[in-house]
Every structure is written in structure tokens, then in C-alpha cells.
Amino acid sequence: MPLRLTKDGGKTKTRTAKEQVGNVLLDSRQGSGTASLDHNVKEDAKRDKDANKAIMGYARFDLMENYNDLSFGHWNSRPLMQNQVQSLYQSFLINGVDRFNPIHALPLVLPKEWIVDSTVEKDHEKREELPILRISDKAPKDWKIKVAGGRHRTEAIKKWVLKMQRDVNALEVEEKRMAKQAVEDGAAEMNDISNTVKQRLHRLREVLQYHGQWIVTVFDANQVDTLIGIHISRNETKHVYMQSPEEGLIQRYKILEANKKTPRDVERAPMAKGSVAKQTELLSQDYVFDHMKNLVSSGTHYIHSPEMQLNRFHKVMLxxxxxxxxxxxxxxxxxxxxxxxxxxxxxxxxxxxxxxxxxxxxxxxxxxxxxxxxxxxxxxxxxxxxxxxxxxxxxxxxxxxxxxxxxxxxxxxxxxxxxxxxxxxxxxxxxxxxxxxxxxxxxxxxxxxxxxxxxxxxxxxxxxxxxxxxxxxxxxxxxxxxxxxxxxxxxxxxxxxSMIERSIFEVSSWFSPMLYMANGHGKDWEPGSASADMIRAIMGHPNLDPIRRGDAVIEIHHSFFSMFAEYINMERQLSKINMPKRITNQQQLMATFGLGDTSKGSKGKNRKKATKAQQDRQHEDDWEDSSPLLSSEESSDADDSDEDDGSNDERAEHRALARKKDRRRREDLHVEALDAQKILNGGTKFTTLQTRELYQPWTHQSKISSGTTADTF
Structure with a gap:
């Protein structure tokens, strides 16, 4: 490029590329800038320092004993949301109560002179060894401590403690019952069950020793102004990644596998619903446990597939x-x-x-x-x-x-x-x-x-x-x-x-009676899939050659593929059979056996209110049904009291005969219900039972199976 003359006759130098772009290039920035944090981050750090100066120490504090002396919402007046309390409560049931972790400390704000000396500690890492916070006589009689957050946690810990107390009471009753119970041919199993109950009871009692205690950060009220109060009372604002239900299932399996645990070691879920309950139900099944072993050991190919979505996986496996x-x-x-x-x-x-x-x-x-x-x-x-x-x-x-x-x-x-x-x-x-x-x-x-x-x-x-x-x-x-x-x-x-599910269920049910010949099944035992029960039944059949049991399973399994068209036809036939609806309501089930109060069992929007005449007639029928010893003389006297009209006498006689017939039928049903009740009440109720692994043959000779013949199936 030719040089240009300046007004004073001189020549200007050619501008370099860096000079032409000026401040655009990073290496030609004017001045030497310094690194700096975001403005909001610096503000938070400053308030953290101010809040730390107001901390007098850490202590343990019983939130349940002092529940009425706590004042929430002074700086952050958020409403109590029961869904949040329930979520925390379920988290406590699932993950345990990490009550002395400094991360979860509740901020208490109170005057310094209210605190008894040596009841707070500067070292928060002492955790459960921290002293219990005591309030001195210098505090007014109706003292209230301001709590800058943690209301939902307080409600959840209260709910959790009450649940643990109920569990302890239930286990104490079970322990007494099992001490008196003797089961024939099951002494070893009963000892295992009794030890399991005692261990759970001992563990719960130890946990409840802390009652409603929680770690607290004690702030000096004289150093906490409005700005600091708002700062320490705010909720979490930063996003935290939460594991998905599928990831939770896989992680729980990996932990069990790393600890060399089996499906028998999976503890019962504290609730009947939710992802954790489904994870527990899945991992407690030996065939699902083995299935997970294959999937997890195969890298990430299966883990992120649609079939691993928890609800879908749970539905398929069970x-x-x-x-x-x-x-x-x-x-x-x-x-x-x-x-x-x-x-x-x-x-x-x-x-x-x-x-x-x-x-x-x-x-x-x-x-x-x-x-x-x-x-x-x-x-x-x-x-x-x-x-x-x-x-x-x-x-x-x-x-x-x-x-x-x-x-x-x-x-x-x-x-x-x-x-x-x-x-x-x-x-x-x-x-x-x-x-x-x-x-x-x-x-x-x-x-x-x-x-x-x-x-x-x-x-x-x-x-x-x-x-x-x-x-x-x-x-x-x-x-x-x-x-x-x-x-x-x-x-x-x-x-x-899924196209032949009912057919598979029907074929599997042919074999399941052999599975239920065991001495008993515990309360924690879950049947799982019907086809898995079929495999267990075949592998445990006492009259089948142990070497041939595996071949029998393979032959039956192959039939579902080689005879797929026949099973489709069977599915159509089963769909035309009006199978009785399965009762899933406890009240309806008890009513079937004549147990429980069924007066509330027929509520509904479409239920019509009975007329007075219907109520009187029902009352009359109930009275007669409740008097089975009503003599024929009394009945005839009642009939003779009617007017001597032919048609009226016939109707009265017809009603009397119908009532006697109906009363006799109800008496028979009542006897059947009493017999069924005796059977149900006499049934063995265990807590746990040693189960056999799927696909592994075993020999079991009970009183029932010892009389089975070779052509049982």
C-alpha cells in the first residue's frame, strides 16, 4: 500500500491489522482488567460474612418439645404447604433423618442472654455430640424463639416421629405374639423371623431416643437486622439436579450389588406408592434382580432405552x-x-x-x-x-x-x-x-x-x-x-x-398350586409375575427329575413363541368369558365373608335415598333376621292377627314362607362366613421367610406335596 502524505508534509505509517481492529482483539485491550465475580454473588458473599458474625454457635434442639415456643415467618412469611411437608416426610422415610448435618441446620434467632452457658458449641462438626440448647431464667415466661426457616421440616419431623412410634408399638405386639407362637416344621425359620423383628425393634428404639432433636444455628438477635434476617430465611434459589426414578433404581441396585446383597436383603418400602415403593418392589424380586444384573453390566445401551422408564419397567416386570x-x-x-x-x-x-x-x-x-x-x-x-x-x-x-x-x-x-x-x-x-x-x-x-x-x-x-x-x-x-x-x-x-397376557397368566396358573405348598409366606413376600411363579413351581416340583426341570421350563417358554397364533386364539376365548371382578377394596372383601361394617360401603353419587316405607320394610326384615329362634307359634299368631280376608291371608302366608326361606339361607351363609373367618384368623402370619432363588431347583416335601401324584399337572 502506498504511503499517504499528511497535512504537515510528513508520511503516515501503515496501520497494522491489530491497530485497525482496535479493541476487538483480546490482546490489544486497553488497560489491564482484573477478574471479578458476578455482582449478585459478591452481594451474597458479603451478607454471608455479616451473618457469620452473628452466629453464637451450634446446638441440638428438640423441635417437638418446644414446638409451641417457635415463631415462624418473621422475615419470610410463606404459607405451610402440606404437599411440601409430605415430600419431606417421605424423604425421611426413604433416606433416613440426617438431623445433625450442619447443611440442614435450622437458624434460631434469640437474645444472647437467654442462653444457658455452655449449651452452644462453635464446632458444628461435633454433630450428635453437640450440647442441647437450654433457655435460662432470664428469658420471659412466654418466650418465643424466632426461626428463620424450617417450618415444613419441623412439621415433617413431627409426623415422622409419630410414625416411628406407631411402628415400635406394632413391632412390640408382633414380638409378644411371636414369642407365644410355635409353628410345626418351622423352628429355624421362626428363629430367623423372631431375630429380624427384634433387630428392627431395637433399631427403631435407638433412633427414637433423639425424639425431635435437630441441629440448629444460634444467631444473636442483637446482631441480626432486617437484611440479614431476610438473607438467612430465604429458600434455595439455585437449581439442583435431582436423579430420575430410573437412575434411582439403577443406583439402588448397584449399591446392593456392591455390598453383596440379594433380593432378600431389600427392606420394605415405608410407603405403598411412589417411585421408591416401585423400586423396592422390583428389587425384591429375584428374577428382576437378575434381569437388572444383565442390563447394568451391559453399559448404557439398555439404561437409557424407553423400556427402562420406571413406570413402564414396573408394569412389564410385574x-x-x-x-x-x-x-x-x-x-x-x-x-x-x-x-x-x-x-x-x-x-x-x-x-x-x-x-x-x-x-x-x-x-x-x-x-x-x-x-x-x-x-x-x-x-x-x-x-x-x-x-x-x-x-x-x-x-x-x-x-x-x-x-x-x-x-x-x-x-x-x-x-x-x-x-x-x-x-x-x-x-x-x-x-x-x-x-x-x-x-x-x-x-x-x-x-x-x-x-x-x-x-x-x-x-x-x-x-x-x-x-x-x-x-x-x-x-x-x-x-x-x-x-x-x-x-x-x-x-x-x-x-x-402383551398380546397374549391373559393366556400366559392362565397357563402359568396351572403350575402355581405347586408353589403354594410351602409352609407359609411372609407379610413381606410379594408374588411378582405369574410366569416367574410358574418357573419356580416347575423348578421346585418334587416329582420332576431335577435334571429335566430346566428343560421343562425351556419347552414351555418356547411354546409361547412357536404357538403364538394358538395363544392369540386362546386370548380371544378368554376375553369372552365373564370372569368375576377382582375385589381390591378391603371393605368389600370383608363384606364377602360377613365381616366388618358394610353400612358405608355403598356410597356414591348415583345412590338414591331410600324412602321411609323401604326403610321400615328393611328394619322389619333385619329384626326378623336377627331373631333366628322365633317360634312357629309366634309367627302363626302374628299371621292370625290379620283380618280374615282370603287374599290378605295368602299374601301374609307367602311373605312368611319367603322370610323363613331367606332367613334359613342367611343362617347358612353366616355359618360359612364364620368358618372362613376361622380359617383367615388361624392363618400363619410371618414377617419374613427364606425364599428360593428363581431358576434354581430345590427339594421340598410338605404334608400336602408328599401325597401328589406324577400326573398332577
Missing amino acids: SGYGGLIAYATARLENRLRWCFNTVSYTLAEHQKIEAKSKNSTSFQKLKIRKEEIFEDLKQATPILESISDPLRDKLNRIFNTHLGDNTPASYRFGNDQDETWLTAFKEYSYAVVAAMDEYASEVLRADETKDLDEDVRTALLGCAGKAALVLDDSSQADYCSFPFMSYSVITTLVRNM
Whole structure:
């Protein structure tokens, strides 16, 4: 660029790029600026310092004993919201009461001279060792302490303490009852139950020793002005990430697994509703626990799938087909894991064996060789690190293309007798083997995977050949003609099984009587899925060969796929049967057995008020029904008192006969109700009971099952 002359005849220098853009560039800013926090943050920090100067110390304070001496809402007059109290109360039930954590300290504002010496402590980390705050005689008789927040917490702790006291009373009654109770053939179990009750009772009594105590921050009222009072009384304003119900389920499972706990160790949920209750119900089922083990150990592929949404997952797992879903997915996941281990078998070797198998002379020998390799794959330890989420996503897409979504084959899932399924499955098998081979080559060629563990490299190197072997040469016991696991497989299974849910429930109920031959079931025992009960019943059948029990489960399970059309037809037939409505209301159930007060059981908007004549007639009937010893002479005398009119006498006689017949029927029903009541009252009520693991056979000979025959089913 040519230089320009200035007015004074001089020449101006060429402006550099930095000078032209001026302050736009970061390295040409004028002045040396200093780092600074946001204005609001600095204001909060200043008020925190002022508030800290007013703190006299920390102490424990019983919020229930001093409830009437607390004054809320002086600086923040928020209303008491019962839904917030309920949420805190449920949090206490679920997570426990972290009452002495300084983070949750309640701010108390009172004059310094009111406090008894040495009842506050500067070190808040002493927590439960902090002194109890005492009010001196210098305070007025009607003293009130200003509380800058924590009203909902105070109401919740009050509600929680009352709940714990009720639980203690109930456990004390149960402890006395169990001390007197003796159960035949159940001495060891009764001792376990009694110890469990005693442990829970001891733990609750220890917790209640603190009653309504809570950690408090004691502020000097003389140093707390309006601004500081507003500052320490405000609610949380910053967003805090809360875990989702699904994440909570997974985290609870991981904690149980890390502590080497089983479904038997899952404690009862303190409430019957909500996500925590559903999580507890799921984790207390052994088949769901095993299902979670497969899902969680497979990375994040399943965790973020639609089927893991808690309400949906709960509905599926506890449905009639939930046990079948868990059973099938466990075996299909095993089929995938058989392809990733350190057994040496590549795709080239598999293709070489397949080519030689066409020669009739070596066919039988090579078949035996493949069977031996297949057994080695089943026994080998899987290398889970080699089954990555990207690979699972590839398999999921292949499944949706050939066997999933709404393809014709998806409605014939697992039916190895259907040509449509077999054709689609063959195409799926070719695509899976090719995708695995391609994926393994890409991973092993990449520079960033040069430091892979040797076992992982070996597993990837042979995964395609092993997949070809598993998909082509497995038997029915190993779920031949079934795809490898991915989350879309679960989606398809759920869709198909939900179409025949009543049929599955009906077939499962054929086997369930054998399950209920146990001596007793505890109050905490939850039946779960009907199909899971069916599997337990078969595995525990005393007249079945233990070696054959697993095969029986597989055969029945296969029937739901190979006879899917027949089950659809069965579903239609069941839908036409008017099954009696299941009673879920306690009052209605008690009324069925003649128990309880049923006078309030028929409330409703459409209920019409009875007329006076109807009430009088009902009163007359009730009086006669309540007098079963009414003699025939008295009845005849009452009839003779009517006017001697033929039609009136006939009607009176007809009414008398009808009443006698109705009274006799009610007496019979009353006897039946009393018998049923005796049975219910005499039933054994346990707290816990040692249960058997699903899929594991056991031998159980009770008084009932010892007389069963081989053709019970």
C-alpha cells in the first residue's frame, strides 16, 4: 500500500491489522482488567460474612418439645404447604433423618442472654455430640424463639416421629405374639423371623431416643437486622439436579450389588406408592434382580432405552409375562456373550469348516468338532469390555431392519416353525456376522486402540466367527433361531407378550398350586409375575427329575413363541368369558365373608335415598333376621292377627314362607362366613421367610406335596 502524505508534509505509517481492529482483539485491550465475580454473588458473599458474625454457635434442639415456643415467618412469611411437608416426610422415610448435618441446620434467632452457658458449641462438626440448647431464667415466661426457616421440616419431623412410634408399638405386639407362637416344621425359620423383628425393634428404639432433636444455628438477635434476617430465611434459589426414578433404581441396585446383597436383603418400602415403593418392589424380586444384573453390566445401551422408564419397567416386570421377559433376555444376552471370549476361533476357521462339511466323509467328524467348540464358548468367561455400546447399537439397527419394528417377522418372533421368521432370521444372521467382522477390523486398526488389553483384542478378533457358529449351530435348549440381545428385542418381546397376557397368566396358573405348598409366606413376600411363579413351581416340583426341570421350563417358554397364533386364539376365548371382578377394596372383601361394617360401603353419587316405607320394610326384615329362634307359634299368631280376608291371608302366608326361606339361607351363609373367618384368623402370619432363588431347583416335601401324584399337572 502506498504511503499517504499528511497535512504537515510528513508520511503516515501503515496501520497494522491489530491497530485497525482496535479493541476487538483480546490482546490489544486497553488497560489491564482484573477478574471479578458476578455482582449478585459478591452481594451474597458479603451478607454471608455479616451473618457469620452473628452466629453464637451450634446446638441440638428438640423441635417437638418446644414446638409451641417457635415463631415462624418473621422475615419470610410463606404459607405451610402440606404437599411440601409430605415430600419431606417421605424423604425421611426413604433416606433416613440426617438431623445433625450442619447443611440442614435450622437458624434460631434469640437474645444472647437467654442462653444457658455452655449449651452452644462453635464446632458444628461435633454433630450428635453437640450440647442441647437450654433457655435460662432470664428469658420471659412466654418466650418465643424466632426461626428463620424450617417450618415444613419441623412439621415433617413431627409426623415422622409419630410414625416411628406407631411402628415400635406394632413391632412390640408382633414380638409378644411371636414369642407365644410355635409353628410345626418351622423352628429355624421362626428363629430367623423372631431375630429380624427384634433387630428392627431395637433399631427403631435407638433412633427414637433423639425424639425431635435437630441441629440448629444460634444467631444473636442483637446482631441480626432486617437484611440479614431476610438473607438467612430465604429458600434455595439455585437449581439442583435431582436423579430420575430410573437412575434411582439403577443406583439402588448397584449399591446392593456392591455390598453383596440379594433380593432378600431389600427392606420394605415405608410407603405403598411412589417411585421408591416401585423400586423396592422390583428389587425384591429375584428374577428382576437378575434381569437388572444383565442390563447394568451391559453399559448404557439398555439404561437409557424407553423400556427402562420406571413406570413402564414396573408394569412389564410385574405383569403376567414379566418372568418370561427376564428369562428370555438373560439367555439371549448369554448368546451374545458367548461370542466374546478368549477361545481361539475366527471367521476364516468357521468358513473353512463349513466348506469341508459339504464332503460327506468328514461331515460327522466336523459336526462333533463344532459341538466341542460351541461347548467351549458356553463355558468360557466373557470379556464384557469388548462388547461396546456402538457395537450393541449396530446389532440393534440390524435387528430392527430384519426382525424388529413392524416387520412381518416381528410378529413371528422366535417361531422356528414359521418360514417367514426363518428366512428373515437367516438374513439377520448374515448381516450380524458381517457387521461384527467390520466392527472388529475398524477397532483393531485404529491408532487409539493400540493399547487395548490382549484379552479384548483376542475377543474382538474372533467375535464374527463365533457369532456365525452360535447363530447357525445352537440347539433349542440354547435358543436357536433367536437373535442377539439389544433393547429393541425387549420392545418386541413386550409387544408380543402383551398380546397374549391373559393366556400366559392362565397357563402359568396351572403350575402355581405347586408353589403354594410351602409352609407359609411372609407379610413381606410379594408374588411378582405369574410366569416367574410358574418357573419356580416347575423348578421346585418334587416329582420332576431335577435334571429335566430346566428343560421343562425351556419347552414351555418356547411354546409361547412357536404357538403364538394358538395363544392369540386362546386370548380371544378368554376375553369372552365373564370372569368375576377382582375385589381390591378391603371393605368389600370383608363384606364377602360377613365381616366388618358394610353400612358405608355403598356410597356414591348415583345412590338414591331410600324412602321411609323401604326403610321400615328393611328394619322389619333385619329384626326378623336377627331373631333366628322365633317360634312357629309366634309367627302363626302374628299371621292370625290379620283380618280374615282370603287374599290378605295368602299374601301374609307367602311373605312368611319367603322370610323363613331367606332367613334359613342367611343362617347358612353366616355359618360359612364364620368358618372362613376361622380359617383367615388361624392363618400363619410371618414377617419374613427364606425364599428360593428363581431358576434354581430345590427339594421340598410338605404334608400336602408328599401325597401328589406324577400326573398332577
